[in-house]
Amino acid sequence: MRITTGLIVASAVSALMFTAALAQTPARPAAAKPAPAAPVAAAPAPAAAAPASADKTACTNPDALGVARVVQIDTTGGPGFGFEHFKQLDFLRDKEVVLTFDDGPWPNNTPAVLKALADECTKGLFFPIGKHATYHPEILRQVLAQGHTIGAHTWSHAVLTRKGMTDQAAKDEIEKGFSAVRWALEAPPAPFFRFPALQHPPAMVTYLGERNIGIWSCDVDSFDFKSKNPEQVITTVMTKLDKLGKGIILMHDFQKHTAEALPTLLRRLKAGGYKVVHIKAKGTVQTIASYDEALIKDTKLPTVTSRPVSSVVQTISE
Numbered sequence: 001m002r003i004t005t006g007l008i009v010a011s012a013v014s015a016l017m018f019t020a021a022l023a024q025t026p027a028r029p030a031a032a033k034p035a036p037a038a039p040v041a042a043a044p045a046p047a048a049a050a051p052a053s054a055d056k057t058a059c060t061n062p063d064a065l066g067v068a069r070v071v072q073i074d075t076t077g078g079p080g081f082g083f084e085h086f087k088q089l090d091f092l093r094d095k096e097v098v099l100t101f102d103d104g105p106w107p108n109n110t111p112a113v114l115k116a117l118a119d120e121c122t123k124g125l126f127f128p129i130g131k132h133a134t135y136h137p138e139i140l141r142q143v144l145a146q147g148h149t150i151g152a153h154t155w156s157h158a159v160l161t162r163k164g165m166t167d168q169a170a171k172d173e174i175e176k177g178f179s180a181v182r183w184a185l186e187a188p189p190a191p192f193f194r195f196p197a198l199q200h201p202p203a204m205v206t207y208l209g210e211r212n213i214g215i216w217s218c219d220v221d222s223f224d225f226k227s228k229n230p231e232q233v234i235t236t237v238m239t240k241l242d243k244l245g246k247g248i249i250l251m252h253d254f255q256k257h258t259a260e261a262l263p264t265l266l267r268r269l270k271a272g273g274y275k276v277v278h279i280k281a282k283g284t285v286q287t288i289a290s291y292d293e294a295l296i297k298d299t300k301l302p303t304v305t306s307r308p309v310s311s312v313v314q315t316i317s318e
Contacts, residue, residue, distance in 0.1 A: 059121035065266050066121045068096065068275030074282045075191040078209030082217030082248045085200055092246045096277050097269065099124040100216065102153055102194060103254035105132055105139035112259035114146055120266045123278040124148050126253065127194040127216070130155035130180030134301055137184035144185055149279050151192030151216070152177040161199040170204050172291075179291040183301060188284035192216055213285065219247030222258065230261035238268055246274075 059066060071091065073079070080086030092098070099117070101124055104110040117124055126143050128150065133140050144150055155176035158165070174193065181189045191213045195204070198217055208215055220240045227233045233251075241247055251258050269276075295301065 061119065061121055063270075064119075064121035065270045065276060067123055067278045070278045070280060072280050072282050073192075073214055075212050075214035078205070078211065078213055078215060080205070080215040080217065083219045084198060084221070085217040086215070092248075092277065094245055095272075095274050096246050097220075097241065097274050098248040098277050098279055099251070100127065100194070100218065100248060101125070101251050101253040101258075102127045102129075103132065103157065103252045104128050105136045105143065106254045107136060107139065109256055109259040110136075110139050110253045111142065113253040113262055114142060114148075116259070116262035116266060117148070118146060119263065120270070122266065122276045125192065125216070125279045126150045127153035127192070128181055128184075129153050129157050130177035132254075133180045133184035134295075134299060140181070140184045141186075144187070149192070149281065150181060150185065150189045151194065152181045152189055152285075153194050154196055155180060157196045159197045159199050160195060160204055161201050165201075167203050167207075170201060171207060174204065174208070175288050175291040176295060178285050179287045179295045182285070182287045182292065183295060188287065190281035191283060191285045192279075192281060211285075212283075214281070216248065218250035219244060220249045222249065222251045224252055224255045224258045224261070227255075227257045227261075230257045230264070233257050233261040234265045234268060237265060238272070241269075241274070242272070 073081075079089055081089055081091075083090070099122065101113060104113075104126060105128055113124075126148055128140055128143075130152065140150070152174075154160070154173040156173065158169075158173050160170040160173060178189060178193075191211075193208055193213050194216045198221075200215070200217075205215065220237060222233055222237050224233045224236075227236065237249060237251075241249070251262075253259065
């Protein structure tokens with residue numbers, strides 16, 4: 001693959017089968033053309049992420065994979081990334097990777113992914129499912145607190161090209177997903193979106209462009225939802241990556257085998273001379289008020305509290 005540097009920097013399918021009930025993903029269609037994309041902006045050092053990170057921890061691993069550079073994306077016009085569908089903005093240099101994770105947050109698996117990333121002092125780009133965000137907001141807030149970037153992946157992981165899916169229903173899936181992530185984080189997420197099963201209906205590509213939300217496909221699909229063990233995840237990723245020489249890697253923090261594979265996979269990336277690029281956004285998503293309100297009403301969500309335990313629960317007798 002010929003290297004093209006499509007942006008200046010300041011420093012760095014997904015067919016979900018999160019239960020047996022979500023089997024059989026339709027075949028991927030031909031690539032859809034994204035809405036006209038604005039150039040990717042150069043990042044100041046360091047650029048303010050969206051949402052802001054609370055991670056202040058210095059790396060204590062002298063041999064960590066780390067982050068080679070941080071890039072800031074201007075999502076005006078809804079640019080698309082990942083050669084699976086979008087070839088215009090090839091911003092990765094040789095031997096660079098972006099670590100992306102779909103379908104969380106989920107107990108045990110997402111925390112295990114976070115630990116593996118923290119042990120290697122590196123960062124990822126997460127695309128949570130809205131429903132999962134409402135189930136486990138405390139886990140999604142851990143993702144944010146550790147300095148990772150968070151976008152969205154629809155409300156229920158509905159494939160937006162499926163028969164009977166209207167444009168309005170697809171928009172509802174997209175917007176409710178962003179509102180759910182915002183609710184869980186108590187902060188607006190990054191304007192980044194990944195289509196379930198990487199199915200890109202042209203009308204929704206246009207819609208996201210109008211909303212100034214960047215679309216993420218991938219270069220290297222781990223197919224971890226099909227893997228029988230962690231070793232298969234590692235082999236799949238490294239085989240494809242060594243052939244391409246760089247790429248956006250698609251994984252799932254929902255999958256147990258991915259969580260188990262990640263520590264070894266990150267070491268393999270380090271040994272292979274690969275470097276991680278941390279993705280940030282120039283701005284945040286402005287969620288739509290009607291979806292924010294409907295989310296709380298329709299799903300009967302509680303008010304998320306950031307109060308410490310000591311202010312909520314007090315021992316009065318012992």
